[in-house]
Amino acid sequence: MDLAYTAEEAAFRDEVRDFVTANLPADIARKVLEHRRLEKSDYARWQDILAKQGWLAGHWPVEHGGCGWTPVQNHIFDEETAAAGAPRLIPFGLNMVAPVIMAYGSPWQKEHYLSRIRTNHDWWCQGYSEPGSGSDLASLKTRAVRDGDHYLVNGQKTWTTLAQYADMIFCLVRTDTTVKKQEGISFLLIDMHSPGITVRPIVTLDEEHEVNEVFFEDVKVPVANLVGEEGKGWTYAKYLLGHERTGIAGVGASKRELDTLKHIAKIQRKNGRPLGDDPGFAARMAQVEIDLLALEMTVMRVLASRGKAPGPEASILKIKGTEIQQALTELMMEALGPYALPFRPEAMTLDTEDELVGPDYAAPLAARYFNYRKVTIYGGSNEIQRNIIAQMVLGL
Amino acid sequence: MDFSFSEEQQLLRESLARYVEREYTFEKRRAIQRSAEGFSHEVWSAFAEMGLLGLTTPEEYGGYGGSAVDTLVVSQVLGSGLVVEPYLASVVLGTGLVARAGSTAQKESLLPAAARGELLLTLAHAEPDSRYELAEVATSARRQGNQFVLQGHKAVVPWGAQADRLIVSARTAGGPRDAQGISLFVIERGMKGVGARDYRTIDGQRAAEVKLDDVLVGADAVLGPLDGALPLLEAIADVGAAALCAEAVGVMETLNAQTLEYIKTRQQFGQPIGRFQVLQHRAVDMFIHLEQSKSIALLAAVRADSADAAERRRAVSAAKAHLGRSGRAVTQMAIQLHGGMGVTDELPASHYAKRLTMIDFHLGDADFHVERFVADARG
Known part of the structure; x- marks a missing residue:
């Protein structure tokens, strides 16, 4: 029983602290510490700084371009950046879709998307909830129908955090309506710039624009953007929920x-x-x-x-x-x-x-x-x- | 950072748990409670044989020189088995005080005998009006030549009528709430002028009102620094509070398991009541209380021996306050989930609930420790 950090961990903390002191822009820190509104550029600027240092995805395994930080190191990183007033890292790419791609993605998806997340190239959002599917997520209705080498997606997602900034969305979609509800779900990676996608703001009770509705109307998604197997989306979603x-x-x-x-x-x-x-x-x-x-x-x-x-x-x-x-x-x-x-x-x-x-x-x-x-x-x-x-x- | 217990600690836990499970049945506990002394010499001897009673005694006095984390390991198992024997009073507080502050003569005469289970110690500190305030001591020790005359009333002294030696706090200088002027004395229970009125406590143990009426003791009875015993009392009270937190975790763990078992088997509306979401969520809240309590009790144990008093006080107060509140919440839910059975004497659960509730009333309740936590932070 020993609650002290190891010498290596303490040194890591110093390294993170020194880096943050030297590199976290003062105006961004002030916004965080004073609870002001953060713009897209504030998040992007800080994430670019970390990406340049190789720390944006520090907790990723080395084989995927991360630093292979231990969970304790990652905790120290969170603690030090938070204390200094760094914005939270937008988790949808880094911590949510990335582990799913690492575990179940195709070689192309790993090559293409993981490197773009790690370098802060793409802003991701999460397409899970729907108007009729909140806690009962598996009842989701957004439909994806296979048509040659692409899917045609129709439906609506909601409560999509910062979708207004997003380049990509990972979506749970229904590809089969004839099986048990959990078994008809697939996991798709969709380009937010695709024709047929509309983002409509939801103003929250503090009169802020943080969440959105996302509408899909005949959106063409290449089959190459299906993660893993068709019908296994629910398994991947659960993996995501339990990961890190x-x-x-x-x-x-x-x-x-x-x-x-x-x-x-x-x-x-x-x-x-x-x-x-x-x-x-x-x-x-x-x-x-x-x-x-x-x-x-x-x-x-x-x-x-x-x-x-x-x-x-x-x-x-x-x-x-x-x-x-x-x-x-x-x-x-x-x-x-x-x-x-x-x-x-x-x-x-x-x-x-x-x-x-x-x-x-x-x-x-x-x-x-x-x-x-x-x-x-x-x-x-x-x-x-x-x-x-x-x-x-x-x-x- | 390493949260694992050493091989010795795991062995200690396993052997004690095995003993408690096999020998310390609920029916046996009931019989022990109803016995004249309220604890079992047979169990106490078994504890001595296992090395429990000398766990934190220095090696040169027949013990194992263990830490507060060792005490946590033992206390947690004692809590799980709802053991009533005076471990906290005699081993954690009594032996702990002598080991920390005793003269060589005191250590030699008290520690080996206590470790062998032949001598029972307790700390007689609280008074009718002191609540949990350690500096509030009205009992007086008046100098008379080379001796002291003790006069006063010690309240709710754990095992005060069973202990062979009482470590009594008394004022040798200053006013009733002064930090300076408190001294400790080791007295024999049978001494002239010592009266101990024995009673049961609601959690199945014993305590006594101890009256000291012109008790004459020699200068060799003084334990630790004359007039300056408060820091010592504070340190040992924190070690004791940390042990109580560990015991509470053990009690809570068993109580939760019993409650879970009950709602899985009790049938109403044609199904186990544990199928109902409202009860499931209560059970989950009990589980979360337990996990958080385990965490903070560990922190308290690790810090309880710390030489840095501020660090020690902060962790112990946090843990004791946390256990006070979570213990209260868990016992109330446990009884509620047991329905009518929860308020019967027949079921072990109600006895676990009583002990877990009453742990808050030893060595500072949640309010006391929150206040100390706040005051310390303010400096």
């Missing part, structure tokens, strides 16, 4: 947000004293901090038990991780008192000439609280995660 998901706990980002919360609680006043000195508020902050400490240890335990399938453990991490993220946004909003009320989307950019209302950190926090209600819903709602644990771990 310790990152979903979001420990690094939550640690950073906890620091921000403490900073805000020092400045906000209650009864003439810092809000953070109020015993009630301080106790609630401490409880989140303690939960986060336990979660970090749980993540470490999962990382250390390498070799076992990460599926069910990942569900615990998703549930606790998102509960903590929400608790932090909630406390930050509450910390503002009445200054949680002013709603000023124009203050979400850095270069606003608008005069601020209230403290300079105030504007995004209530909006962010509402935005973060999404985290217990997306990626398999926390209720679905509980179903997974009930079945896979508890045998219920």
Whole structure:
């Protein structure tokens, strides 16, 4: 039993920290730390910097162009980049479709798509949910009909995160309507610039444009873009869900947000004293901090038990991780008192000439609280995660 | 980073678990509880033979010089088997204090005998109004020539009427809440002026109200620095709290398993009630509490021996607060999921629930540790 990092891991942490200090653009970090809106160019700029260093896909195996980082190294990388205020890496290519292509893709798909993901060439999005298929994903209806050397795709995907920026979408589509619903699904890689694709924004309750509806009307997709075998899409989707998901706990980002919360609680006043000195508020902050400490240890335990399938453990991490993220946004909003009320989307950019209302950190926090209600819903709602644990771990 | 237990630790766990499973049946536990002393000398001797009672005793005094992680291994198994014997009181706290601060004479006279299971120790610290505050000591130790006269009331002393030696905290200087001026004394239970009113605790153990009425002890009874015992008390209380967290994890693990088994077999509406999603999700929440508790209890054990007091206090308070809350949540769900059976004396589950709940009331409850966590961070 030894909770210390090895000398190599500590050196790796220093290396990452030094690199981030020297290379993370200050304007991007400021946006992240102050909860402002990130543009496509902000994500792209940071991912280009990492790609140039060879670190964008550092956790990929060396044979696919990664650095072969261990899970612990990857965790350190997440923690250090998050602490410094780096934007999250857009996961759809790097962490979601890439492992599926590595495991089941054709040589051409590996050659073509993996290198483009690694070098930040393509922006990917995820085509899973449909209007009638949320938690019951296997009921999806988007149809792909084989026609010679291509498929003709018709249907609709929804809640597609940042589809407005995407070059590619990985889609679950129905290729067979005559078999059991899980067995008629295939996994297609579709060029978002194809004729017949329309992206329509969904404005969320914070008046932001983050998610979209994606419509497919007679979209031609080459058969070469089918991953693996026809009818095996559900298997690949499940593989994706169970793969390398310790990152979903979001420990690094939550640690950073906890620091921000403490900073805000020092400045906000209650009864003439810092809000953070109020015993009630301080106790609630401490409880989140303690939960986060336990979660970090749980993540470490999962990382250390390498070799076992990460599926069910990942569900615990998703549930606790998102509960903590929400608790932090909630406390930050509450910390503002009445200054949680002013709603000023124009203050979400850095270069606003608008005069601020209230403290300079105030504007995004209530909006962010509402935005973060999404985290217990997306990626398999926390209720679905509980179903997974009930079945896979508890045998219920 | 390495989360594996050493070969010795695994062996220790297996042999103790085997003993508890085979010998410490629920019916036997019930009989032990109802016995005059409330614990079993036979079990205690068996523990001594297994090396449990000298686990953290220095090797030169007949022990194995083990760490808080070793204590975690043992405590977790004792929790799983709901063992009532005074391991925490005598081995973790009693032996721990003597090993840390005792004079050579005290170590020689107490440690080997305790490790052999021939001498039972306990810490008599809390008082009627002190709750969990370690610096709050009203019991006085008045100097009389080369001796001390102890006067006061020690509250809810675990195994206070069974222990052969009590390590009593008393004020040799300062006011009732001063950090300075607290000293520890080793006294014999049979000494003139020592009264111990024995009672059962709701979690199946024993405790006593200990009254000290002009108890006369020599200067050689002083354990550790005169007037300056608070840091020592704080350190040992943290080691004890970490052990309690490990015990709680063991209790929780068994309670969860019993509950899971129950909802898989209990039939209603023509099917096992575990088919119902609302119960499944409760069971999952219990499981998540357990996994998070295991994590934080490990952190506490690893940090409990740390020379860095701030690091030790932070981890232990986090863990004890976490176990207090998750223990409460898990026991409430476990009883609810057992339905009417959950509130019967017949079922082991209700006894596990009582112990898990009451662990919070030892060495600082969740509120106490959250407050300490906050205060320490503020500095």
